[in-house]
Amino acid sequence: xxxxxxxxxxxxxxxxxxxxxxxxxxxxxxxxxxxxxxxxxxxxxxxxxxxxxxxxxxxxxxxxxxxxxxxxxxxxxxxxxxxxxxxxxxxxxxxxxxxxxxxxxxxxxxxxxxxxxxxxxxxxxxxxxxxxxxxxxxxxxxxxxxxxxxxxxxxxxxxxxxxxxxxxxxxxxxxxxxxxxxxxxxxxxxxxxxxxxxxxxxxxxxxxxxxxxxxxxxxxxxxxxxxxxxxxxxxxxxxxxxxxxxxxxxxxxxxxxxxxxxxxxxxxxxxxxxxxxxxxxxxxxxxxxxxxxxxxxxxxxxxxxxxxxxxxxxxxxxxxxxxxxxxxxxxxxxxxxxxxxxxxxxxxxxxxxxxxxxxxxxxxxxxxxxxxxxxxxxxxxxxxxxxxxxxxxxxxxxxxxxxxxxxxxxxxxxxxxxxxxxxxxxxxxxxxxxxxxxxxxxxxxxxxxxxxxxxxxxxxxxxxxxxxxxxxxxxxxxxxxxxxxx
Numbered sequence: 446x447x448x449x450x451x452x453x454x455x456x457x458x459x460x461x462x463x464x465x466x467x468x469x470x471x472x473x474x475x476x477x478x479x480x481x482x483x484x485x486x487x488x489x490x491x492x493x494x495x496x497x498x499x500x501x502x503x504x505x506x507x508x509x510x511x512x513x514x515x516x517x518x519x520x521x522x523x524x525x526x527x528x529x530x531x532x533x534x535x536x537x538x539x540x541x542x543x544x545x546x547x548x549x550x551x552x553x554x555x556x557x558x559x560x561x562x563x564x565x566x567x568x569x570x571x572x573x574x575x576x577x578x579x580x581x582x583x584x585x586x587x588x589x590x591x592x593x594x595x596x597x598x599x600x601x602x603x604x605x606x607x608x609x610x611x612x613x614x615x616x617x618x619x620x621x622x623x624x625x626x627x628x629x630x631x632x633x634x635x636x637x638x639x640x641x642x643x644x645x646x647x648x649x650x651x652x653x654x655x656x657x658x659x660x661x662x663x664x665x666x667x668x669x670x671x672x673x674x675x676x677x678x679x680x681x682x683x684x685x686x687x688x689x690x691x692x693x694x695x696x697x698x699x700x701x702x703x704x705x706x707x708x709x710x711x712x713x714x715x716x717x718x719x720x721x722x723x724x725x726x727x728x729x730x731x732x733x734x735x736x737x738x739x740x741x742x743x744x745x746x747x748x749x750x751x752x753x754x755x756x757x758x759x760x761x762x763x764x765x766x767x768x769x770x771x772x773x774x775x776x777x778x779x780x781x782x783x784x785x786x787x788x789x790x791x792x793x794x795x796x797x798x799x800x801x802x803x804x805x806x807x808x809x810x811x812x813x814x815x816x817x818x819x820x821x822x823x824x825x826x827x828x829x830x831x832x833x834x835x836x837x838x839x840x841x842x843x844x845x846x847x848x849x850x851x852x853x854x855x856x857x858x859x860x861x862x863x864x865x866x867x868x869x870x871x872x873x874x875x876x877x878x879x880x881x882x883x884x885x886x887x888x889x890x891x892x893x894x895x896x897x898x899x900x901x902x903x904x905x906x907x908x909x910x911x912x913x914x915x916x917x918x919x920x921x922x923x924x925x926x927x928x929x930x931x
Contacts, residue, residue, distance in 0.1 A: 463716025465520020502533030571681025
């Protein structure tokens, strides 16, 4: 991490959009009041950058600052919805391989919820750069869109190891891995298998797998049973918002984006433009993210002092934020910030602060081919075609096309359900068919020349848009079957 000539820690500070500058300014004031030697490099990202025509939302000078400081505290950034540019938030996370998103929630004094008194204190550890958030989308036909869900063993290894290390650093004893591996056996299943392989290395921590929908159910029913939940990117995005609602809302929901080289600290909430400039917003989520930042750079004493000051301020209830009591009768952001500063040095006797230890970051091989099978072969191909013809018409034509080739048509599916040969099921088809061809012989391997020959034959009759090789690794199929496929 970078330091100035006067031994101050350099931190990139991105004020953000909407309410971001107010929340970040409050956080900056409180951190500076502790006396921690920090020098801020104020940089830009988000809405103003988009308006200048830079589609990433992150200018080169901001990227350079982050490369230098390795630590970022940022306010929320506006994200275009349903069109145009990528999210600048996601861009920052992916540019610097902040592979784990840590989102803790805990019951807070003076913030009444239906769960008050249940002692909720848990952390969601979300994989942060893969999954559907890779953002690889295509229109396959005029009416069918595709998004690629990419899950790597290396990505799973990093986030799972970090989650176990977080348990140890925070003195926790139980971790759940939440996946949808009962349906997505290869992608979501990758996280489950990685978790189960690594868990024996941490015998001091109770490790359980849970299906993500049951996890969401249990979080509403009995949230106090959870301590740490590690999950995939989209699942984590959803359930971490759920968990924040259990303890009072997004105004109290901080996060840390952790990578081995760079860490970015930000609130979970968005830019809330309708409240911008009114001096009424709750800065606690950004402030708590600042607490994580302080721990990350080794300033544990200052971090604890601020956390105690927040707890004392909320417990006394003299100064309250609009998201708790309503914006017509709340204190200002400035008053809330001043109250926390005035409470620095005080400790609540009832509300405890954990004894945090440094978080040990996992060291995982940087090799691209992270998984090395002993054997592999291509046994067939899925060719995706666009046609408005009935499967009963398309199937025989494809069988005719491949009749004198090493491949045979095994089946056709539509949106994952087998439609040829007919199964008797009722399927409302669209113009997007997966046509699965496999080798007639169990020996040998499909060559690229044979695949290209088949593709040319298919293209003489049908419009195709996508292919997937059907591979075996160490004798195990690297693909799933359609619903109804034998």
